[in-house]
Amino acid sequence: MVNLTNSSVLDRQEVIRLQQLDATDRRILAALDDDPRVPIMVLAQRLGLARGTVQSRLERMTASGALRPNSSRVLPAALGRGVAAAVSAELDQSHLNEAIAALREIPEVLECHAPAGDTDLLIRVVATSPDDLYRVSEEIRLCPGIVRTSTSMFLREVIPYRTTGLLGD
Numbered sequence: 463m464v465n466l467t468n469s470s471v472l473d474r475q476e477v478i479r480l481q482q483l484d485a486t487d488r489r490i491l492a493a494l495d496d497d498p499r500v501p502i503m504v505l506a507q508r509l510g511l512a513r514g515t516v517q518s519r520l521e522r523m524t525a526s527g528a529l530r531p532n533s534s535r536v537l538p539a540a541l542g543r544g545v546a547a548a549v550s551a552e553l554d555q556s557h558l559n560e561a562i563a564a565l566r567e568i569p570e571v572l573e574c575h576a577p578a579g580d581t582d583l584l585i586r587v588v589a590t591s592p593d594d595l596y597r598v599s600e601e602i603r604l605c606p607g608i609v610r611t612s613t614s615m616f617l618r619e620v621i622p623y624r625t626t627g628l629l630g631d
């Protein structure tokens with residue numbers, strides 16, 4: 463099992479236990495990566511598995527948090543948010559939970575990480591334009607507990623998010 467922290471509960475972090483993916487899980491995910499809209503019955507036939515096996519494994523992986531929500535497939539540019547950036551935030555550590563709660567309320571915040579090093583939070587954001595990016599950055603800067611921010615706009619995506627190569631391991 464792999465332990466991950468889930469900060470969806472603001473006042474505490476809970477541990478999610480992900481089952482290690484076995485060869486069958488990886489085959490199912492690789493086939494879905496090739497064709498994400500394939501019906502479960504067709505997927506089962508392609509893989510030579512019972513429909514119930516595919517269904518139950520997908521349900522288990524979804525329940526464990528191993529699969530991202532389907533909304534992560536939507537490209538922000540398709541929603542009019544073609545400008546992307548990383549915002550580094552320095553914060554007053556005693557207000558960490560308040561800052562995270564406020565960041566969750568900003569729709570343009572796609573994800574937030576707590577990296578090692580000098581940056582307290584690394585936030586991936588999207589916006590409609592450079593002016594809108596300024597607005598989003600200011601909204602982040604004004605969150606409780608955030609002391610300072612630095613924004614780096616992405617000029618273009620050269621390698622999109624992917625896990626396909628990991629499925630073969």
